[in-house]
Amino acid sequence: MNKLLIVGTVAFDAIETPFGKTNKILGGSAPYIGLSAAQFDIQSAIVSVVGGDFPIEYIKSLQEYNIDTSSIDVIVDEKTFFWEGRYLKNMNQRETITTDLNVLTKFKPNVPESFKDSDVVVLGNLSPKYQKAVISQITNKDALIILDTMNFWMDNNLDELLSVLSDVNVITINEEEARQLTGEYSLIKAAKKIFTMGPENVIIKKGEHGALLFSKGNMFFAPALPLESVFDPTGAGDTFAGGFAGYITQSKDFSFKNIKRAIIYGSAIASFSVEEFGPKRLFKLDKHQLENRLKVFKKLTEFEI
Amino acid sequence: MNKLLIVGTVAFDAIETPFGKTNKILGGSAPYIGLSAAQFDIQSAIVSVVGGDFPIEYIKSLQEYNIDTSSIDVIVDEKTFFWEGRYLKNMNQRETITTDLNVLTKFKPNVPESFKDSDVVVLGNLSPKYQKAVISQITNKDALIILDTMNFWMDNNLDELLSVLSDVNVITINEEEARQLTGEYSLIKAAKKIFTMGPENVIIKKGEHGALLFSKGNMFFAPALPLESVFDPTGAGDTFAGGFAGYITQSKDFSFKNIKRAIIYGSAIASFSVEEFGPKRLFKLDKHQLENRLKVFKKLTEFEI
Secondary structure (H helix, E strand, O other), X not given: OOEEEEEOOOEEEEEEEOOEEOOOEEEOHHHHHHHHHOOOOOEEEEEEEEEOOOOHHHHHXXXXXXXXXXXXXXXXXXXXXXEEEEEOOOOOOEEEEEEEOHHHHHOOOOOOHHHOOOOEEEXXXXXXXXXXXXXXXXXXXXXXXXXXXXXXXXXXXXXXXXXXXXXXOEEEEEHHHHHHHHOOOOHHHHHHHHHHHOOOEEEEEOHHHOEEEEEOOEEEEEOOOOOOOOOOOOOHHHHHHHHHHHHHHHHOOOOHHHXXXXXHHHHHHHHHHOOOOOOHHHHHOOHHHHHHHHHHHHHHHOOOO | XXXXXXXXXXXEXXXXXXXXXXXXXXXXXXXXHHHHHOOOOOEEEEEEEEEOOOOXXXXXXXXXXXXXXXXXXEEOOOOOOEEEEEEOOOOOOEEEEEEEOHHHHHOOOOOOHHHOXXXXXXXXXXXXXXXXXXXXXXXXXXXXXXXXXXXXXXXXXXXXXXXXXXXXXXXXXXXXXXXXXXXXXXXXXXXXXHHHHOXXXXXXXXXXXXXEEEEOOEEEEEOOXXXXXXXXXXXXXXXXXXXHHHHHHHHOOOOHHHHHHHHHHHHHXXXXXXXXXXXXXXXXXXXXXXXXXXXXXHHHHOOXX
């Protein structure tokens, strides 16, 4: 089986939406990426760090999805990274109430020996310093490197981010971030500038408006599934990235045609993720449900001229 | 040839964008709708009103596209409707500087005798009172009625708008307007409510994010073509509606499959319209260019699972 390495946060999230409120539940980018990628026949591992307060059941729940958790370090006298946020009525805006980095400041990413030759690496949204540290441990020079990032790192660690980007094959980024990174309003122009920074594939995530893929000379507009109700959007972008990476790892085909397919898989899994609080829905997702939703995506965009 | 009747404003527009500024040029919803629909083999007529200051060349330029202008009334001692607006840097927001209704307050829509049996009617964005007056003159009970509207009429003439809607088959509306009209944030729920008001097809225009079509039991997500530069978005929604209506009129096939096709045609023509100031680009558009762009739309959304 092909190998996928994931680096990202493993965290406690407390989420409030117009539909309800959770106490601290399993969160962070890595669990969403891992659970989403677990829909495919691959081997995966998470590189991350948690504190002594992190429940062993959460780790076990990931292991049950065949995710290697041996490189999730536990620093017993520290607390786990904690994020608390609230979604406003339209679910498109959210406000952060608390961000306690805690143990994250002590993170020293260690790639497991057996994953240094990974076929695909996902660098979840995290300090570019840690993303770089992971890349430097990868021995497979043909590995496909996928990076997710956000405006925070552009504001505060731009040079480090640009340095990581030069090694990246696929970047996933939202519209505003693409504009911020490049100073270009047109997404076509923004993608062209990002090509010069390293990535040869630029995926622009537009939430409920779908996603755009730019590869040199090619464009693809992926739909988002209109939903009757979005219960909790937390982790949708990570779920998208995880589904994308999982499909690409399983197929090990980096052609434009296959990257488009991977985007549809990522979008389809993300459309489940938002149906319940946190990653709850991902724990219940099966292949049959996913196949059915892929058919809905196909039907949603099909037309004949 | 099948017949399309268009009611809408014929106006002077003065437009400022980050790329330049125009004096008063041909504007209003009806010219965009008419010129876009003129890409198809149909007969069309515009019902509207202008003042004595309206240049005869503008009327002639429409006639050259085989548009019957006999029902564009001229009230010589009044001034033509005038709109002046400015687009902000990102081209997604605009501010209205001037709206002089002028002759529009004296409008008495008269459908030409030879168009009372029209196959398709487009009610461009206008007071629902005028839209209603046009419907009441249509003798073809099987005519497909397409309505475009905006938040202004929801704020000020909701009862009249609801009364028109009960006779409408297709509504084109933007996201925020769909939400305002129904009080539902989810576009699926909004579309369901709009079904109960009359229209059996709801087209939600999302600008650079494409369009969504809801028909009872069916959904379609149409892409927008990402553009390197948008020169002037004025009239893009009307151009979309005109292309949609023109294609539907020519084919006279009101099936879901064909409505999807009509949306792609409308989107493709709108993608040209924004390339130059006002309706300028539409005057130069030919079938060959349109066919090529349709192929781009097809390629943009194609994937295999």
